[in-house]
Amino acid sequence: MSGIRAQQKEKTRRQLIDAALGQLSSERSFSSLSLREVAKEAGLAPTSFYRHFSDMDELGLTLVDEAGLTLRQLMRQARQRIEKGGSVIQISVVTFMEFIENNGNIFRLLLRERSGTSAAFRAAVNREVRYFTMELCDYLQQANKLDTKIAYIQADAAVTIVFSAGSDALDAETKDLEELAQRTIQQLRFIARGAAEFNGRR
Amino acid sequence: MSGIRAQQKEKTRRQLIDAALGQLSSERSFSSLSLREVAKEAGLAPTSFYRHFSDMDELGLTLVDEAGLTLRQLMRQARQRIEKGGSVIQISVVTFMEFIENNGNIFRLLLRERSGTSAAFRAAVNREVRYFTMELCDYLQQANKLDTKIAYIQADAAVTIVFSAGSDALDAETKDLEELAQRTIQQLRFIARGAAEFNGRR
DNA sequence: AATTTCAGTGTACACGTGTACGCTAGTTTT
DNA sequence: AAAACTAGCGTACACGTGTACACTGAAATT
16 A cells, blocks of 8 residues: 555645745735635645645644744754854844744744634644743753743743744844844843842742 | 814714724734625715725724824823832733723734734834834833833833733633733833843943 | 545536726705 | 715626535545
8 A cells, every 4th residue: 555645645735735835925814815826826626625624724724833843943953053052042033033034924824823813723823832932941940940930931021022023023124133133132131131030039 | 164074974984993993803803804894884885985995904004093092092091000109010011901901902903913914004003012112111211210222122022022911811711811910020020120230231 | 357435627606805887965165 | 046076875897705516537445
């Protein structure tokens, strides 16, 4: 059972996913995509779409998973760079900004669906962001010997700040990106400083 | 020239605005509203819509302005409460959370259009948020004698954190709201503490 | 070799959309 | 009193939408 059939199916499924991702842009959100458009872009008859997803929603949730995966790759890359030494905060911000530059549309998807009209989408995005936050929380707890609760509060704030900066970066002109990055770094330092301070008093 | 005519026109214009606002909800975004729906809700024939707005976009931008107005009322209310004494941060967060509860759909509009597909909408929302940030910046500079730059960085971070908490509040269950508020307060304290610290070194 | 399964097709339908156009009736201006 | 203006209406059109349905041909199973 080589599965030459299942193999082909998987391939067209990917085509659909890639077609959808490919149509996303600053002026095109996932919810504005139609089943027909996506099918056409994938080189499929509209009705064939249903062989792979029962719904555009199902495709959308798959895309969010995909985005979560990309996010985790980002974390891995940041960790590797940090191991080689340097300011943790600065490396993290720079790495994240690179991610935005290379994966703008995927990040846009997360940002938009996070405040979108589907509760399922919002939950899915929040789940991905929570992974992100938890990983950072663990790191802070270990590296800075922070109280569990304080570490979480700091991680949550840091992720919020970084995501917001990413959102700004999507619309910013190139010349303003450096300033934006510097400000973000400074904000993360404020938070880290405050957290350390409060940690001392616990 | 009593303007009985212009008066009536203004009234129907308001009906359109209110109809649009009234249709917004957690599962209905402005961009998903159709001209026909809004006109119908306002008790108008579809084509009469054009007597007031050339576009749904024009209506939308009007709504964003409206939202900005509400935001400024919020600031005024917070200032009044602060004058009566108490923790500035706590009062601000509580006031903001009340705002979310009473104006959920207006806040949703801002959140969504901020990452939406129209550059004009994004710019309009960012403008309103900037007002908000600048006011806070001025306050911090005066009340805490902060360096201009540091005050701005702090204000920007604080607004980001508070807006993000507002976004979370929209989806949170009632029992979790208190914890969310407490965490937000703590995060703002981290930031304030960090800013004060760095201000000392300038 | 015969049968079943199923990814992909093409046709067809009802529906909601934005908006062009011509009209009416009440206000406003002359 | 006559003329011009205009908010709102109804009709009409072309277009894109999701999806039901019957179909084909190749792969998989028997």
